[in-house]
Amino acid sequence: MVASKYPGPAANSLQPQRPLQLVQGSLSGRAGGRRAPWLMGLHRATDGTLAGLGLCMLTLSGLTLHWQNEWGQSFQALESAQVLEHRLQESAAQLERHHLSRAGQPGQLVPTSSDRLIFMPPPPALPQSSSGLPLASLNWQPAAIGY
Structure with missing residues (x-):
């Protein structure tokens, strides 16, 4: 027990306070607005x-x-395009190697002669529609320099 010459607060004099009442009052600009309107505007x-x-x-x-x-x-x-480009280059190189190996083996190739030539008639002409060929409607222009 502590001795003091001031009487302590009575149990009935304590008022219940709302939670965060102190914080709400300190962050509010309303109390200072009456004293300094410029501070409230700020x-x-x-x-x-x-x-x-x-x-x-x-x-x-x-x-x-x-x-x-x-x-x-x-x-x-971009990565998938690079993979496809690499596959295309590999396929072209493989075809080139195949054709070069066939040319390197002359016994595998048949020599050409005029009596073995087969002449085929040209294919019949397709009827022209009013719109023409689909590719003919495209505007073909040379690419700009640098592309």
Whole structure:
């Protein structure tokens, strides 16, 4: 027990306080608005700026994720195109090796002569439609320099 010359508060004099009443009062700009209106205006401007910056941050985060996804898809398409190009080059090299090996073995090839030639009649002409050939409607122009 502690001795004090001041009487302690009575149990019935304590008032129940709302939770976070102290914090709500300190962050509110209303109490200071009566004494300093410019401070209340500054408080509102700061709140608006903070909310605007938060929205800008969310927008830029969303755009960054979108652009990162687009870049990833484009990079996958590039890699698959490179794989297909490599396969095409390998196939062309394999065909070239095959034809060169056949040319290197003259016994496998049949010599050409005029009595073994077969003449075939030309194919019948296709009827021309009013629209013409599909490729004829394309506008063919030379590519620009650098492409």
